[in-house]
Amino acid sequence: MLPLEQVKRPVASGFTVVRSEFMFPLSDDFENKYVRIYDGYVLSENDKIIEVGKYTAEIGERILKLSPLKIIGAKDNTIPMLKGILIPGFVKCHGHDHESPLIGLNKEAQLVEWLDKCVNPFTGFINEKQEELVAKYGVSPHLITYRKARLDDLTFGITSAMTHHCNHNKYHVHEIAQANIEAGTKMVIAVGAQDRFYDKRILDSPEVAVKRMDDYFELLKNAPRTKVVPGPDQCFSNGPELLKALKKWAVEHDTLIHIHSSEEPGTTKWFIETFKQTPVEYFESIGFLGPRSVLAHQVNCTEHDLEILQKTGAKVAHNPLANTILSSGMPPVRKMVEMGIPLAISTDGSGSADNQNMIAAARLTCQYFRGLDKKYLFKADQLIERITRIPAEIIELKAGRLQVGYFADYVIFDTSRANMTPTHIENFVENLIWAAAGNEVKYVVSCGVELVSDYKIVGTTFCPEENLKQLEVLTNDFLAFRKVSKEISDTGKRGAE
Incomplete structure (x- = not known):
């Protein structure tokens, strides 16, 4: 087995910014932890959040001067307002x-x-x-x-x-x-x-x-x-x-x-x-x-x-x-x-x-x-x-909220899907619970690293496609094994009889 200190891992370096049409930070950085923000942003340095709030043009100009800078969902050197709901991971x-x-x-x-x-x-x-x-x-x-x-x-x-x-x-x-x-x-x-x-x-x-x-x-x-x-x-x-x-x-x-x-x-x-x-x-x-x-x-x-x-x-x-x-x-x-x-x-x-x-x-x-x-x-x-x-x-982790000093962990749910339309400031949290299928996860950032980009898993240091192929074969091998193996009855009450 590979020593754990030698295992390759995705690591954030520099600054990462994300901007979304709607944001639900669940943060103590705001007077109301349930505040709903239109046009919100999160800025992180390495693996921690350093700013979170409502986006303005002035804030954008300042952030674009940072280097190195990763912009989530960017197609050019601008900070796009993604059509989605930004929440903690x-x-x-x-x-x-x-x-x-x-x-x-x-x-x-x-x-x-x-x-x-x-x-x-x-x-x-x-x-x-x-x-x-x-x-x-x-x-x-x-x-x-x-x-x-x-x-x-x-x-x-x-x-x-x-x-x-x-x-x-x-x-x-x-x-x-x-x-x-x-x-x-x-x-x-x-x-x-x-x-x-x-x-x-x-x-x-x-x-x-x-x-x-x-x-x-x-x-x-x-x-x-x-x-x-x-x-x-x-x-x-x-x-x-x-x-x-x-x-x-x-x-x-x-x-x-x-x-x-x-x-x-x-x-x-x-x-x-x-x-x-x-x-x-x-x-x-x-x-x-x-x-x-x-x-x-x-x-x-x-x-x-x-x-x-x-x-x-x-x-x-x-x-x-x-x-x-x-x-x-x-x-x-x-x-x-x-x-x-x-x-x-x-x-x-x-x-x-x-x-x-x-x-x-x-x-x-x-x-x-x-x-x-x-x-x-x-x-x-x-x-x-x-x-x-x-x-x-x-579980005692500095996660679960978009707050300065916490891990830069967040998810953007895509609101362009038919089941999420219409989504607006009054209903976007309710839509997450009652309208979302749960797999509208378009972007995932963990510790400042983009791990899911436009629905594709991109950040892992192992190959997702290869892993899924291996798992299918492994499952078939197990099913063949189960047909000829001795039944188990040692769980719970049965194990006591």
């Missing part, structure tokens, strides 16, 4: 980069069956056949998968993510870090662990799990915009001593800690019957929860669970696409928000959600509760905040 608070080859597979299944028949067989396949697949493709199959996940994110305007690197993938942090560096995105890698009720090939002891975290922390200490935190997979697969050890590591290393919680109803029910407490009660009883604990899903809640979350300051990553597709249900989002529990909207992995469409995830959240109790959950501007500024705060 999306921040994904929970996802899995190993799922991108599994899009569309086993959608009739609920979560546990889907894990048994898709996710765990695939990760087992690329581990068992590692040497054979490397010889065939000339590159690690894990790297192929993780690179494709970076393309998934960029397609939908995601510039930062916390990736839950579970089960077999916990042995392949080097490859996912390489993919993130090559793509020019930012990533918090939550490294999985488990010591019970799971695939016996990957069970840990607390000592082994802590040693793995130490090794990865050392590996990534100089990796650009990539850091590691503990990410034990599930409550049922992690006993108290392992969780305590990983929480202690997180405190000592000043990091977040991330885990799935109360996702699937059958497994949650089994856990309560077996251990006589809910997953949240279990976490609280061993001192796992706190303001830097991030729980993914938290679908199946009791009133007492919510009180514990409120008291401890634990945060929730809500994943409506995966939760509905896999029949897990929907968490009490309205109650969480009313109680002040920090909550971001995310997508989960491409296999469980089928895509990384952050607009679709935000829209579904609002639609569901509007249909359920006939009241709006969030206004459109608040929904955009739940997929930009709030998740950035949760």
Whole structure:
């Protein structure tokens, strides 16, 4: 494997400016963080924003004297007002980069069956056949998968993510870090662990799990915009001593800690019957929860669970696409928000959600509760905040807003599409939520580097076209393998029987 310090990465040098017909900065640089700006601009130097506001001719004249200067969408030496909506790059608070080859597979299944028949067989396949697949493709199959996940994110305007690197993938942090560096995105890698009720090939002891975290922390200490935190997979697969050890590591290393919680109803029910407490009660009883604990899903809640979350300051990553597709249900989002529990909207992995469409995830959240109790959950501007500024705060990145001193991460949504017409100052935020398909992402800039230009991914240091071809062949190889491989039944409740 290539040492991470030798991995080529896109780097901004000099100044970059973008100007758009509409801008929604979500910034503290303005009196109202929900301000809507007609003819807005962002100027960055290297990877950070140095100016943001309403464009004027005088500002343009001054900026054009800067050198070197990159002008987004320019056809000549002018700063064009692009026909679009300029917003912060999306921040994904929970996802899995190993799922991108599994899009569309086993959608009739609920979560546990889907894990048994898709996710765990695939990760087992690329581990068992590692040497054979490397010889065939000339590159690690894990790297192929993780690179494709970076393309998934960029397609939908995601510039930062916390990736839950579970089960077999916990042995392949080097490859996912390489993919993130090559793509020019930012990533918090939550490294999985488990010591019970799971695939016996990957069970840990607390000592082994802590040693793995130490090794990865050392590996990534100089990796650009990539850091590691503990990410034990599930409550049922992690006993108290392992969780305590990983929480202690997180405190000592000043990091977040991330885990799935109360996702699937059958497994949650089994856990309560077996251990006589809910997953949240279990976490609280061993001192796992706190303001830097991030729980993914938290679908199946009791009133007492919510009180514990409120008291401890634990945060929730809500994943409506995966939760509905896999029949897990929907968490009490309205109650969480009313109680002040920090909550971001995310997508989960491409296999469980089928895509990384952050607009679709935000829209579904609002639609569901509007249909359920006939009241709006969030206004459109608040929904955009739940997929930009709030998740950035949760995963502790200076991103998610167009603000001086923050990473120069932004997306321009194309408003020339028929479904986005008419768009004007009064309705452009609403159009993003209710009219956009989510793939009108015409430009993406991350850390000052243009990664998507006129819908084409241009900034990665690996070849997107080659990666997509490799992934198609890899997926076909997996499907052939799955037909003759032994069925897996070690996930969740089934692993305990």
